[in-house]
Structure formats: C-alpha cells, structure tokens
Amino acid sequence: MGVTIAFWLLAIMCIISALAVVLGRNIFRAALLLALLFFSVAGLYIILNADFLAAVQVLIYVGAVAILVLLAIMLTRDVTAGGALNKFRLPALIFSLLLVMALVYSVLSTPWQISPQAPLETTTAALGEKLFGEGGFILPVEVAAVLLLASALGAIVLVKEKDGKWKSG
Amino acid sequence: MVLRTEPFILNMGPQHPSTHGVFRMRLTLDGEVVVDLEPVFGYLHRSMDKISETRTYQQIIPLTDRCLDYLASMSNNLSYVLAVEKLADIKVPERAEYLRVIMAEMMRISSHLMAVGFMLNDMGAFFTPLMYMFREREKLLDLFEMVSGQRLNYNYMRIGGVSQDVPEEFLPALKRFVQEMPHFIDEYDQLLAENEILLARSKGVGVLPADLAVNSSASGPVLRASGVKWDIRRGDPYSIYDRFAFDIPTGTAGDVYDRYRVRIQEMRESVRILEQAIAQLPGGLHRARVPYLLRPPVGEVYGRIEAPRGELGFYLVSDGSIAPYRLHVRGPSFLNLTALRDMVVGWKVADVVVILGSIDIVMGEVDR
Amino acid sequence: MPWNWFDRPLPADWPGGYWWHLLVFAVFIVGLTLTMVMIFIYLERRGVARFQIRPGPNRCGPFGIMQPMADAIKVLFKEDIVPDKADGVLHWLAPVVAFFPALLILAVVPFHNGAALVDLDIGILYVIAVSSISTLGVVMAGWSSNNKYSLIAAIRAIAQTVSYELPMVLSIIGVIVLTGSLSLNDIVARQSVPFIFFQPLGFLIFLIGLMAEMNRSPFDLMEAESEIVAGFHTEYSSMKQALFYLAEYAHAFGGAAIISTLFLGGWKGPILPPLVWLLLKTVLVFAIMFWARATLPRVRIDQFMGFLWKGLLPLALINLFFTAAEVLVWPDGLPLALIPINFVAAGFLIVVWSGLIKFGGGRVAVQ
Numbered sequence: 001m002g003v004t005i006a007f008w009l010l011a012i013m014c015i016i017s018a019l020a021v022v023l024g025r026n027i028f029r030a031a032l033l034l035a036l037l038f039f040s041v042a043g044l045y046i047i048l049n050a051d052f053l054a055a056v057q058v059l060i061y062v063g064a065v066a067i068l069v070l071l072a073i074m075l076t077r078d079v080t081a082g083g084a085l086n087k088f089r090l091p092a093l094i095f096s097l098l099l100v101m102a103l104v105y106s107v108l109s110t111p112w113q114i115s116p117q118a119p120l121e122t123t124t125a126a127l128g129e130k131l132f133g134e135g136g137f138i139l140p141v142e143v144a145a146v147l148l149l150a151s152a153l154g155a156i157v158l159v160k161e162k163d164g165k166w167k168s169g
Numbered sequence: 170m171v172l173r174t175e176p177f178i179l180n181m182g183p184q185h186p187s188t189h190g191v192f193r194m195r196l197t198l199d200g201e202v203v204v205d206l207e208p209v210f211g212y213l214h215r216s217m218d219k220i221s222e223t224r225t226y227q228q229i230i231p232l233t234d235r236c237l238d239y240l241a242s243m244s245n246n247l248s249y250v251l252a253v254e255k256l257a258d259i260k261v262p263e264r265a266e267y268l269r270v271i272m273a274e275m276m277r278i279s280s281h282l283m284a285v286g287f288m289l290n291d292m293g294a295f296f297t298p299l300m301y302m303f304r305e306r307e308k309l310l311d312l313f314e315m316v317s318g319q320r321l322n323y324n325y326m327r328i329g330g331v332s333q334d335v336p337e338e339f340l341p342a343l344k345r346f347v348q349e350m351p352h353f354i355d356e357y358d359q360l361l362a363e364n365e366i367l368l369a370r371s372k373g374v375g376v377l378p379a380d381l382a383v384n385s386s387a388s389g390p391v392l393r394a395s396g397v398k399w400d401i402r403r404g405d406p407y408s409i410y411d412r413f414a415f416d417i418p419t420g421t422a423g424d425v426y427d428r429y430r431v432r433i434q435e436m437r438e439s440v441r442i443l444e445q446a447i448a449q450l451p452g453g454l455h456r457a458r459v460p461y462l463l464r465p466p467v468g469e470v471y472g473r474i475e476a477p478r479g480e481l482g483f484y485l486v487s488d489g490s491i492a493p494y495r496l497h498v499r500g501p502s503f504l505n506l507t508a509l510r511d512m513v514v515g516w517k518v519a520d521v522v523v524i525l526g527s528i529d530i531v532m533g534e535v536d537r
Numbered sequence: 538m539p540w541n542w543f544d545r546p547l548p549a550d551w552p553g554g555y556w557w558h559l560l561v562f563a564v565f566i567v568g569l570t571l572t573m574v575m576i577f578i579y580l581e582r583r584g585v586a587r588f589q590i591r592p593g594p595n596r597c598g599p600f601g602i603m604q605p606m607a608d609a610i611k612v613l614f615k616e617d618i619v620p621d622k623a624d625g626v627l628h629w630l631a632p633v634v635a636f637f638p639a640l641l642i643l644a645v646v647p648f649h650n651g652a653a654l655v656d657l658d659i660g661i662l663y664v665i666a667v668s669s670i671s672t673l674g675v676v677m678a679g680w681s682s683n684n685k686y687s688l689i690a691a692i693r694a695i696a697q698t699v700s701y702e703l704p705m706v707l708s709i710i711g712v713i714v715l716t717g718s719l720s721l722n723d724i725v726a727r728q729s730v731p732f733i734f735f736q737p738l739g740f741l742i743f744l745i746g747l748m749a750e751m752n753r754s755p756f757d758l759m760e761a762e763s764e765i766v767a768g769f770h771t772e773y774s775s776m777k778q779a780l781f782y783l784a785e786y787a788h789a790f791g792g793a794a795i796i797s798t799l800f801l802g803g804w805k806g807p808i809l810p811p812l813v814w815l816l817l818k819t820v821l822v823f824a825i826m827f828w829a830r831a832t833l834p835r836v837r838i839d840q841f842m843g844f845l846w847k848g849l850l851p852l853a854l855i856n857l858f859f860t861a862a863e864v865l866v867w868p869d870g871l872p873l874a875l876i877p878i879n880f881v882a883a884g885f886l887i888v889v890w891s892g893l894i895k896f897g898g899g900r901v902a903v904q
Contacts, residue, residue: 028680029627037672055662058772063669070676071695074688120659124719180684187763201689201838220613290764293835295754300589366834368756369896515900518689519764519837 007047013040028073035066049119052127176204179518183212187291190532194509194521201517208508213536221496225534226253226328227425228465229496234322237481237498240283243276243313244476246326251407252472252483253328255528257465262454265330266409271343271446272316272325273408274439278350279309280477281390281432281439288429288526289361292370298360305353308346315339317470330456331429344447350440355435362433365420369506371426375512375524378423385507394431395423408474412449413442425527432529462491477504478529500534549830552797562654566643573819574786575605580820581827587833606783609779618774620683627681628674632773633781635674639784641667642791647722649811660721661709664795665702668750671788673696675759675769678781682772690759693838697749697758700845705746707853708739712799723793725803732877733800733825738856738883740800744825747792749841752785754830758838768880789826793819840896847894852886 009026027133038061045054120126131138177200190213197205209370219238221229233245234338249267254261254437283306316335317323361367378385381394391412392399400417402410418434420427463493465487473482479501486495505528512524579594580604594604619628642664644654657663672694676901679691713719715735716727733740749756760768767773768783797803797818804811836844859882863871873893 021756026624027678028624032673032677051657051659053664055659058666059662059669062673063666067676067695069695070673070680071692074676074680074691080816124659124662138802170636177685179689186766202692202903204903272684289834293761293763294833295830297585297589297642297831300591305588361834364834365891365896368838369840370837371832373900435811516901517837517839517899519758519761519835520761 003047007044010040010047014044029071031066033064034069038062038066042145050123052124073097074168174199176262178313181518181521182209186191187287189287190210192525192530192532194525194533196518196521198518201519203513203516203518203521206513206521208506208509210506210532210535213532214294215537217537218496218498222492222494225491226465226493227461228495230326230328231322231324234324236533236537238280238476238478238502238531239321240531241276241280241477242321242323243272243325244280244474246323247408248472248474248476248481250326250328250484251474251481252470253358253463253465255472256468256470256485256487257328257459257469258292258385259329259457259459261330262457263451264453265455265457267446267450268331268335268455269326270410270413271443271450272323272331273315274442274446275312275343276308277439277477278436279306281436282306282309284390284477284526284529285357285429285432288425288529289367290522291522291526292367294361294367299358301353301360305350310340312339312343312346315342323508327456327459329459332456334455335374339463340450341449343443347440347443347447351437353488354436354440356431362430367455368426369463370422370520370523371429371527373422374520375426375507375527376422376424380494381508382423385504385511387479387505387508389475389477389501389505389530390428390431391479393417394420396421401473401480405473411443414444415439417486425523427441428527428529453460464489464491473499477529479505487532498534498537500537502528502530502532502534503537506530506535550875559568559654562644567640570643570787570790571639573781573800573816574783575609577786577789577823578605578608580626581830582764582825584824585831586825588828592860612779613748613776615775617777620772624681624774624827625882626739627677628772631674631678631681632777632784633674633841634677634786635671636665636780638669638674638762639787640669643789643794645721646791646794646798646815647725647804649813650722650726653722656720656722659719660718660722660843661795661799663722664705666710668700668788668791668799669698669811671784673749674784676790677862679769684772686765686771687769689765690761690771694759694769696779697756701746702840704742704845704849704853706856707746707850708736708742708746709799711736711739711857714857714859714864715859721798721803725798725899728802730873730876731800731802731805734826735871735879736800736850736856737880737885738852738859739860740796740886742853742856743796743800744822745849746845747796748826748829749845751788751792751826753826755835756841757830757835758841761835766771772839789823792827793822796822836896839899843894843896848890852890855886856883 014037017033020033021030021037024033027117036062040058042062044053045051067084130136131141177198179196180193182188183191183195188194191210193209193212194202195207199258215236217232220236221232224232230246230249233249234242253259267388274394275357282302286302288291290296313323313325314320316339317325317332377391377395379395379397382392383397387395388399396419398417398419401407402415403417415438418438420431467487467489469484469486471482471484473480475481480499480502482499484495484497484499485493488494509525509528512528515520516524582604583593583601592603597607599604619625645657645660645663647653647656675694676691679687679689679694682688712724712732715732716724718724718727745756752759758768760770765771772780774779794815797815801818801822802814803818804815806814806817809817863875867875
C-alpha cells in the first residue's frame with residue numbers, strides 16, 4: 001500500500017518535472033527541474049529495492065551531471081529568455097510523439113516476466129560480485145570508460161587551437 | 170571550432186571588504202583571470218589642497234592628520250612642517266629633532282604592522298596575524314596618546330618643533346617597547362613567514378619589475394621590494410637621519426612576498442633607529458620660537474620625507490601672506506597605485522586583493 | 538534493509554513500532570543538530586578569539602553562552618531583502634536545499650550500537666550522495682541572487698565539488714576495504730582500534746575533502762570574504778542568511794560525525810556513554826577545523842584544484858592500493874605492528890609528494 005502511494009507520487013513528480021524541463025522558458029530552472037527529475041528517478045529505484053543504484057543516481061546525476069549542466073548554463077547569457085519556441089518546435093513535437101508511441105507500444109507488447117524470487121536484501125555485494133567476480137562485467141565497463149574518456153579528450157581537442165591556446169573571440 | 174565569448178565585468182568596490190576604503194576597481198575577467206583593470210577613485214575626496222589655501226600655516230597641521238594617510242599622521246605632520254621650515258628657514262632645536270625622528274619611526278612600525286596584518290587578512294588568514302599585530306600597535310598608540318593626547322590624529326608636530334615635550338613616563342615605556350619588539354617581530358615571522366600557503370599565494374605574484382617601478386614613480390617599500398635601494402632617509406637626508414646607522418632592506422623579485430619581507434625588515438631597522446635615538450636624546454627646548462601667524466618669504470619649496478608608504482612630499486608656494494598660495498601633496502599611496510594594472514593583469518580575482526594589500530594604500534591619501 | 542518499512546511486521550521491542558522509532562529519532566536528530574550548531578558557533582567564536590588574543594563574546598549569559606541564541610533572535614527580526622531582478626523562487630528555495638542534506642547525513646550516523654535513524658546498507662555512499670546535493674543549493678543561491686560575486690562563488694563551488702569528491706571518496710574506500718561493509722554501524726563495530734591508526738593518510742585526505750565540502754577555511758573559496766565579499770550568500774539577509782549559516786555549521790557537525798564514525802571509532806570509548814563519546818569526537822574534529830581557520834591563509838581556487846587533482850588524488854590512490862595490499866596479506870584483521878609503519882609511510886609519502894608538486898605562481902598570459 002505504502003509502496004504504491006510512493007510509486008504514484010514519484011511517477012507524477014517525474015512526469016511533471018520532465019514536462020517542465022522541456023516546456024519551461026527559463027533554462028536555469030529547467031536544469032534544476034532536471035535535477036529534481038533525477039532525484040525522483042532515484043526514489044523509483046528505492047521502491048525497486050535498488051538502493052545502491054539510487055545512491056549512485058543521486059551522486060552522479062544530481063551531484064555531478066545536473067551541476068555541470070548548471071555550470072554550462074551559468075556561463076551563458078539570456079538564460080531567462082530562452083525557450084522552446086524555436087523553429088524546430090514542430091519537428092521536435094512530431095519526433096517525440098513518434099518516440100512515445102514506439103515506447104508505449106513496445107512496453108505494452110512485451111510479455112514482461114515477473115521473477116518469483118524475493119528481491120535481494122543487499123544489492124551492493126551482489127553488484128560487486130557481478131562486476132569483479134568470476135566472469136564479471138569489469139572488461140566491458142572499462143572499455144566503456146575508456147570510450148567516454150576518449151570522447152572527453154576529443155571534445156577538449158576540438159576547442160583547443162594548435163599552439164595550445166584556447167580559442168575565444 | 171571557435172567559442173565566442175564575451176568579457177565579464179566585475180565592479181570591485183567601492184563597497185568591498187578588502188579594497189582598503191572606498192577604492193573601486195573595474196575588473197574585466199576571463200573566468201577568474203583578470204584581463205583588464207581600471208582603477209576608479211575620488212570617492213573620498215575632501216579637497217585638502219584647496220582647503221589649505223584658506224588656513225594659516227599652523228592650522229594646516231591638523232588637516233594633514235585627517236585628510237592624508239590617517240594611519241601615519243605623525244609622518245604627514247613631519248613632512249609638512251619640514252617643508253614649512255625649509256620655506257621660512259627655521260632652525261629646530263636638537264631635542265625636537267630627536268623627538269620627531271622617534272615619532273616618525275614609531276609611526277613607521279605602527280603603519281607597517283597594519284599593512285602586513287591587513288595584507289595577510291586579504292590573503293584570508295582570518296584576522297589572527299592582524300590581531301597579533303594590533304597588540305603591538307596598541308602599545309604604540311598608547312605611547313602616542315601619552316605625548317599628544319590622541320590615538321589616531323596626533324597633531325603633535327609644530328612648525329619649529331613639537332607641540333609639547335614628552336611626559337616622563339614616556340621614555341621608560343618606549344624603552345621597554347624597543348626591547349620587546351624584536352621578539353614580537355620574530356613571532357610574526359614564525360606565525361606565517363614560511364607557511365606553504367602564504368608562499369604559494371605571494372611568491373612570484375604581482376611582480377613589479379624594477380624599471381617599471383622607477384618609471385611609474387613608485388616609492389617606499391613597493392619600490393625597494395623591486396630591488397631599488399632608494400630611501401630618502403639615506404638618499405636625501407632630512408632632519409637628523411644622517412646620524413643613525415640603519416640598513417635599507419630591499420627585495421629581489423618585486424613580488425608580494427618581497428613587499429611583505431621588506432616591511433618586516435623595515436620594522437627591525439626602525440627599532441634600531443629608535444634605540445639609537447633614545448640613547449642620544451639630548452635635553453633642551455622642544456620647540457623654537459615661531460610666530461603663530463607665520464609669514465614665510467615669497468617663494469616655493471618642496472619638502473619630502475620617507476613616510477611608511479613611500480615618498481611623502483609637500484609642495485608649498487608662499488605669496489608672503491599667512492596662508493600658502495598653493496599646497497600640493499605628493500601622496501605615495503596614490504603614486505604607488507600607478508602600476509597596479511601592470512601588476513594585476515593575468516592574475517586571479519583572489520590575487521587582486523592581495524596585490525592591492527601589498528601596495529598598502531590608504532584611501533585618505535589617494536583621494537585627499 | 539529498511540526501504541520497505543511499510544510491509545514489515547513491527548518488532549516486539551519497540552512499543553509504537555517503526556514509526557515511533559523514526560519519529561523519536563528524527564526529532565532527536567533535529568534537536569541535536571540545532572543544539573550542536575549553537576555549541577559549535579559558541580566554541581568557534583570563543584576558540585578563535587583565544588587564538589587571536591581577545592576574549593570573544595562574553596557578555597550574554599555566563600561566559601557568553603547565550604550569544605548564539607541572541608544572534609539567532611536578532612537575525613529573525615531583520616528585514617528580508619530580495620534583490621531586484623533576482624529569481625525570487627530560487628532565491629527562497631536555495632537555503633533550504635543547502636540546509637536539508639546536512640540533516641539527512643545524520644540519519645545514518647550511529648549514536649550507539651545500531652542506534653541510528655536508519656542503518657542503511659549503503660550508509661557511506663548515501664552520505665556522499667546526499668551531501669553532494671548541498672552544492673545545488675549553493676549554485677541556486679549564487680545564480681538567483683543576480684550578483685556577480687555570487688555567480689563567481691557558484692562557479693567556484695562547482696569547480697571545487699568536482700575536484701574534492703574524488704579524493705574524498707577514494708579515501709573512504711580504504712576504510713570500506715578494511716571493514717568490508719558500507720554500513721556505518723558495521724564500520725564502527727569493526728573498529729577495535731580506530732581506523733585513523735591504520736589509515737592516517739586516508740584520514741588527512743578525508744579531512745581536507747570534508748573541509749572543502751563544508752566550506753571551511755582555508756578552503757572557503759565559495760564565500761571568501763576578502764575576495765568575493767560573502768560569495769554565494771552576498772545577497773542574503775535575515776532568516777535566509779541565518780539558514781545558510783545554520784547549514785554551514787550543521788554540515789560541519791554532520792561531517793565531523795561522519796569522520797569520527799569512519800576514522801575515530803564513532804561511539805566507541807571507555808567509561809563515558811557512547812553518545813558523549815561521539816559528541817566529544819565531533820567537537821575534537823571541529824576544533825581542528827577552527828584551528829586551521831584561525832591560522833592559515835586561504836588558498837587560491839586554481840591552486841586548490843591543483844592540490845586536489847595533483848596532490849590528494851594520487852595520494853588517495855596510493856593509500857587505497859596499500860590498504861588493499863595489507864588486507865590481502867592479513868585477511869583476518871591487520872596486526873597492530875602495522876600502525877607505526879602506516880604512520881611512517883604516510884609521512885614519507887606526504888613529504889615526497891609535497892616535494893614533487895609546486896603551487897606557486899599561476900600567472901596567465903593575457904594578450
């Protein structure tokens with residue numbers, strides 16, 4: 001009962017904040033609402049007994065991603081005047097509607113299997129086993145990490161001039 | 170790919186905790202890096218030069234207390250009375266000369282204590298060094314109170330001498346202070362001089378090269394920290410400074426750290442001068458007989474001294490009346506600010522306040 | 538794992554069940570935090586005053602102990618000023634966002650064996666996650682104030698956050714390797730000898746990271762008084778400003794409680810009751826913080842970030858490596874003979890590393 005109430009509260013919070021992120025005019029507030037969205041997703045994880053994932057969600061998404069987005073926004077001008085009213089409004093609407101339809105269709109048509117097992121009490125140790133244990137996922141994770149690092153370095157190289165100075169003008 | 174950026178303009182001051190009064194710097198920033206600096210001043214202008222033209226020569230002395238460097242009133246008094254005495258050719262009694270030197274050197278210690286303390290405070294050392302330095306400054310202020318009855322604006326010097334002889338409890342107290350002071354200066358050194366953060370914040374920061382220092386007519390500790398051995402007490406001796414043995418501490422790099430070290434060393438030298446002056450102090454009159462309404466002969470004169478902040482000069486033009494025809498002050502704080510932009514550009518916002526603190530300005534003197 | 542409190546049978550030993558337990562602990566934690574904030578403010582003002590050879594506040598009540606109370610009452614009656622063109626909603630919300638993580642941290646701190654609001658399995662991870670939210674409050678305050686000093690402070694806060702979190706988390710991992718659990722209760726239970734003896738370097742790194750996170754001098758770059766006036770709360774007044782002040786000290790209390798729990802043995806100690814031991818240790822940690830505040834000048838933001846990335850991060854990695862090696866060699870608990878070796882190794886590493894990196898200078902060529 002309590003879990004159901006919590007789920008609906010979090011779900012409504014998620015959807016409202018997500019819509020506000022997209023529709024709001026003030027980008028700074030939109031970024032803050034994005035943090036709220038991440039936070040409510042963390043709440044959903046908690047309901048699913050994925051406590052480790054929830055904490056990491058807050059740490060990475062609220063504590064790092066949202067804050068870096070805010071940093072980028074703070075360094076720009078006309079934050080309050082920006083908005084969704086640009087020339088890509090109609091195409092964006094169409095494509096997002098298509099995406100929603102596809103998602104809804106796939107969710108409804110998938111035969112979801114409900115595991116008979118009780119959820120793990122402590123997920124952290126199990127995650128550690130999966131990651132570092134025998135036949136763990138450490139290699140794919142490392143490969144993904146190296147890929148992300150390479151893309152970060154690429155971004156730096158793109159904005160850096162040949163003689164080592166930062167471009168500005 | 171080119172990122173289009175635009176400058177970030179920050180008005181530091183006139184209301185700011187560490188601009189030493191009502192100084193305003195219009196900083197153009199690139200991130201935290203200062204790209205340009207435009208000093209704006211005049212918020213404290215009280216028109217000292219013009220007011221002086223309507224005062225008699227004696228009446229100007231209290232003005233020099235208030236309208237100039239209020240942290241070194243004795244030095245302002247001294248510079249002014251020296252100029253007037255030069256103009257009117259007045260002979261000052263021996264005892265008065267010694268008392269003047271004692272006062273000026275005490276003032277230098279007191280002023281340098283404030284300068285170093287506030288510079289460390291600007292660096293973020295949350296008042297602790299400042300409070301330690303205030304402890305000694307307090308003793309000096311007590312001594313000044315003994316001789317003049319005032320703690321900030323002393324109005325002690327007179328044309329032809331000093332306003333009154335020192336009370337008998339003054340000399341023992343001064344002797345005790347002179348004995349204790351080297352120990353306290355060591356204590357300041359121990360407190361922070363070799364601190365890693367202080368070194369990182371001050372070494373190499375805000376370098377003023379010697380040629381630029383000379384060209385921008387900087388003076389005082391700012392000039393000497395750049396390695397120029399120029400002290401008016403030695404280079405153009407006034408009063409009786411040629412009778413004392415003292416060294417002129419100089420820096421090498423001309424950075425914030427050197428200015429800090431030079432001030433600490435100068436305090437030691439001032440203590441040396443005080444020791445000698447106390448030992449040699451003669452008896453006799455403390456003041457020559459000078460008419461109250463002094464009418465100096467027609468002419469002009471420039472009298473200068475080595476004030477704590479640098480060369481403090483008074484340019485006086487007399488038309489033979491009881492008031493100067495023109496009075497101009499060469500304030501060291503103002504002229505030391507000339508090179509501020511060259512020192513600051515390229516450093517961070519946090520360095521701006523430290524560099525400004527190391528120049529040690531008093532807005533009363535900058536704006537006059 | 539008390540996420541599903543709602544679906545659990547009530548334990549026999551709690552008369553009102555879990556809700557009662559939660560209510561009591563929540564009220565206890567809020568009350569304790571507010572009391573400790575007052576005590577901390579008083580201690581800091583008196584303590585720093587002693588460092589500065591002055592008496593400090595001594596007029597209000599015996600020895601001035603009512604001074605924080607008087608300040609709180611005064612600040613309540615101040616006029617609340619919101620700058621023109623400020624983002625009113627965010628301006629109002631920012632102190633709240635900055636304050637509540639400080640309280641949330643204390644939810645997992647054990648005051649006795651098992652006596653915490655909740656004993657989470659992911660305890661320490663939860664602490665790090667929650668305390669990273671407070672940066673959001675600082676950023677909101679900095680941006681919504683419509684003030685350039687505040688904006689600089691907000692940008693500094695972000696730059697600082699990305700820098701200090703990494704060495705801090707890595708230094709915690711040393712402790713986790715030693716205990717094999719993320720739960721703070723387990724961590725305390727496993728400390729027959731406080732972990733500071735096995736993790737001297739980790740303790741120092743965590744302390745520095747914590748001081749950066751809690752915005753304490755010499756790392757108080759976000760509110761650097763002599764540089765950017767009051768940083769992110771330049772435009773705050775009245776109760777909102779007080780809430781930031783409260784958040785700072787509540788965070789100091791929370792952080793000190795965490796560091797006591799991780800490295801100093803938490804509630805463990807002879808003779809005195811466990812809660813008293815924990816509070817004594819927090820006061821000790823806080824004393825180190827205001828000692829640093831009273832003594833050291835402030836580092837510059839780029840120097841500080843260089844220090845964190847080039848100094849602390851490699852040291853934290855080395856520390857983690859050594860701890861892991863030690864645990865591999867002695868899986869059943871480390872021998873006490875390692876304690877002097879650890880201290881010598883930590884001292885050696887610090888000396889060598891500080892020789893390798895330099896933080897002076899930093900002039901940027903401007904055309």
